[in-house]
Amino acid sequence: MASSTTILNSSVLLVGASNWIKEFADILNIRTEAAIQTVETGTAALNVFQNGTLDCIITEYTLDGMTGLELLKEIRTETTTLPVILGTASGSEAIASEAIKAGVTDYVTLTEATDQIQEELLDRTEYAIRSAQRSATQRERARQFDAIFNDSRTATWVLDPDGLLTRTNQTAREMIDADVEAVIGEPFWALPWWSQSPGTKSDVKQIVAKALNGSFGNAVVVQPSHVENSRVIDLSVRPVENERGDLVSIVVEGVNITDRVDLEQSLRQSEKLHRVTLNNMTDTVLITDEAGEYTYVCPNVHFIFGYTAEEIRELGTITNLLGEDLFDRDELAKNGVLKNIECTATDKAGREHTLLINVREVSIQDGTLLYSCRDITKRKQREDALATLQGTARDFLYAETHQEIAQHIVNDTPGVLNLDASAVYLFDADSNSLRPAAHSSTMKAMNGPLPTVHADGETLPSYSFVEDNALFFDDVHQAEKLENRATDLRSTTYIPLGNHGVFIAGTDHVGAFDSVTRELADLLAATAEAALDRVTRESRLREQDRTLQQQNEQLTSLNRINETIREIDQALVQAETREEIDHTVCDLLTDDDRFKFAWIGAVDPTTDTVDPRAWAGSDQGYLDSQSFTVGKSGVEPVGQTAATNEVTMVTNVAAGLRDELWRKDALARDFLSVLSIPLVYNDLTHGVLTVYATTQDAFDETANAVLAELGETIASALSAIERKNALLTTSVTRLEFVIDDPTFVLSQLAQAAACTLSYQGGVQQSTEGSYVFVTVEDASVKDVAEAASELVAIDDVHQISADGESGVLRLRLTQPFLALELADHGAVFREATANPTATTLVIEIPDSIDVRMITQLIREMFSTVELRGKQTLDQAMEHDLYSKFLEKLTERQLEVIQTAYYSGFFESPRESTGEDVAETLGISPPAFYKHARTVQRKLFATLFDEHSPSIAPSPDGVK
DSSP: OOOOSTTTTOEEEEEOSSHHHHHHHHHHHHHOOOEEEEESBHHHHHHHHHHSOOSEEEEESBOBSSBHHHHHHHHHTTOSSSOEEEEESSOOHHHHHHHHHHTOSEEEEOOSOHHHHHHHHHHHHHHHHHHHHHHHHHHHHHHHHHHHHTOTTEEEEEEOTTSBEEEEOHHHHTTOSSOGGGGTTSBGGGSTTTTTOHHHHHHHHHHHHHHHTTOOEEEEEEOOTTSTTOOEEEEEEEEEEOTTOOEEEEEEEEEEOHHHHHHHHHHHHHHHHHHHHHHHOSSEEEEEOTTOOEEEEOGGGHHHHOOOHHHHHHTOSTHHHHOSOOSOHHHHHHHSEEEEEEEEEEOTTSOEEEEEEEEEEEEETTEEEEEEEEEOHHHHHHHHHHHHHHHHHHHHHHOOSHHHHHHHHHHHHHHHHSOOEEEEEEEETTTTEEEEEEEOHHHHHHHOSOOOEESSSOSHHHHHHHHTOOEEESSGGGOTTOSOTTOOOOSEEEEEOTTSEEEEEEOSSTTOOOHHHHHHHHHHHHHHHHHHHHHHHHHHHHHHHHHHHHHHHHHHHHHHHHHHHHHHHHHHHHOOSHHHHHHHHHHHHHGGGSSSEEEEEEEETTTTEEEEEEEEEOOTTHHHHOOOBOOSSSSOHHHHHHHHSSOEEESOTTTTTTTOTHHHHHHHTTOOEEEEEEEEETTEEEEEEEEEESSTTOSOHHHHHHHHHHHHHHHHHHHHHHHHHHHHOOEEEEEEEEEOOTTSHHHHHHHHHTSEEEEOSOEEEETTEEEEEEEEESSOHHHHHHHHHTOTTEEEEEEEEEETTEEEEEEEESSOOHHHHHHHTTOEEEEEEEOSSOEEEEEEEETTSOHHHHHHHHHHHOSSEEEEEEEEEEOHHHHHHHHHHHHHOOHHHHHHHHHHHHTTTTSSSOSSOHHHHHHHHTSOHHHHHHHHHHHHHHHHHHHHOTTSOOOOOOTTSOO
């Protein structure tokens, strides 16, 4: 008998010690090539089972230690697919039933002859092994199908032979929102995945029909728009047949190719965009073989070379276009690419272009070399222009004037802009015009002489400057504001240079300004404007330096003058006589060569000349050589100052040398500048101070002002000396004036109230104003007070006393009273009487004061003045007692006692009580009485103090 092919390569385990086991093992070894193992016990069998791979186990029922049935049960706990055949010679239905229940593969009863049993056992073993192998194959196929069916990348549907849905995987379920279980049993083409689209439904039905006929089908369908995240699905349909070739099912697989479709669409769009880009980009791509023959010419080749693709091919090899020896072939082979090769090429119109070329090794159809060409002609022009402009900027750094910069602009315009006609206008602020500062010869040849242009915006240069607007014309003849219609200029630009002027450049060609030229023109103008700004700034800085230097010199001079003035101020404080003041001032002004010469003079009214009073320095006989006549012009500065009472400054004595004779004498003594200062205080002149210097412009405005103030200080000191002398003298001159001037406050009030007013001396100056006591006669005191309150010159009026048609008023004046002004000059305003028609003034002038000066002061103060009387008095004792008494009183005490006196407090009976006076003064009664007693005590102390001057004896010999 032939060996069994089923168990030919199988592994069989025989379990038992019976003879039929051993005989069957021999048969298997003889008739098959199976791997046969024999064990006698169940335990050994389990060990082989657990440690090896078996295709079949044949065991007898009776074993040592366990039964074959128990062995079966142990094996079935591990596997249900391993064939196990149980054989027994003493079988029964109970054993067979229990074996079948335990999962035995076959049960053999050993009751027949041994040979027959061995053959049957061999057949059953082969059948068991074959059945197990077939089941294993089916299980493997089922697992494979499940793996494919459950693939998350593929939607799978299983249809019955009629095309009805029987099963679908999770991926397919996720493609729709509908309940899939509800559509089981429905035709595949009517399912929700595509039933809403008639065209798609028809395509699906066609491919299912192909599968029903036993053929494969394929279709790409698009899910309808109502499906969320609509997809593009690639459907493939294949029939499934059994062993007899009958159709048992249909498997439909769907792959989501939405991304692939989108990618293909993007690629098609990219390809289209690539074609459009190649046709429109300015770079040109050429591909050649090793011989230089063109295999590809970019459609946009005309952008650079002006040729069509066909014309490029007709030129021959690429060396005819780009030249020979463009690159080293060995170097290209080594690197694979060569970049930024610069060369020149000529286009169809004969224009030369500068190209930047990249060469790369490729393998595209028959082409091996790819050339990428970029036109950098404008960039090269710009680089060359920028190099020239850089040199221009360096030249600008060394230029020191606007004119130099203008000339540099014109000289470098051809190199920067490739334009030969150029000009620069500079703005003249004084004339408000633009004047031509520099121009090229070509500009003059094309346009003629350039005129000066008024900055009114009416011409092109003026408009560009005023509006700060750069103008570019392809043809300037089309501009409305073109003034010179005969010009040969065509393409022209006008660019403002900030506040400095306008840059003009042009040519006789139309349309010469491209974007690069415009940019370079703006850049050239901006560089020039910055240079002009720098020159202006440096010029201002230099001017500031000069000004600072002058100011420093002036400050130094002023410091010297201030030092002199401080010294003079100190000397004035210590001086006790007018002569000491005069000499000290002159000495200090000429000390340490501060000034060459200084002198003080006074006007002699009899000769109308200025007589020297004191001098110092080096006059070299100058005072003796001149007669200093008083006059407003044509005389020595001291005479002009005496005439005008104003400072006279001569900065250059040499100027007008032949017009004024004094200048010759001054120059002969090196007096190059002169300053004459009036010594005036409170409108009274105390002389003239004149200072001479050995340099021109020695006295600036500051020195002028400072020395003028010094003149006032000197005059004030002189006035103080006079007042001091006035206090020390007992001899006075009494002057009586009659004035008719409505500006005098007492005259105003007398006229307004139609009364007579008298002032008997006594005035008090406070922060609120001047207080004056006046006696009213021939009118009601109340009416006079009301009239006084209406006058602007009177700030406040207070009635002190009243007795019928007379009384006393205290007036507070808004302006200083005449008594105060006279006191500043050493005179005493003794009394005044005013009525509606005239006013009489009585003034006492100490012997040390010039009567003419006081008389002049009165005449200058009032419009109509008549001197009625003049007499000399000796007031030794009266003056001495009065002065000592006043020195002891405070201002407040004097105010209190004057108010009490004029109020009638000291009359008997009293006209006013102490309370009335206190109320008038705004103080308490105790304070008033305290002041009154203090004043009385000081008065008696002055009269009776033993150290006081003796009172002249009376006729009775009583002191």
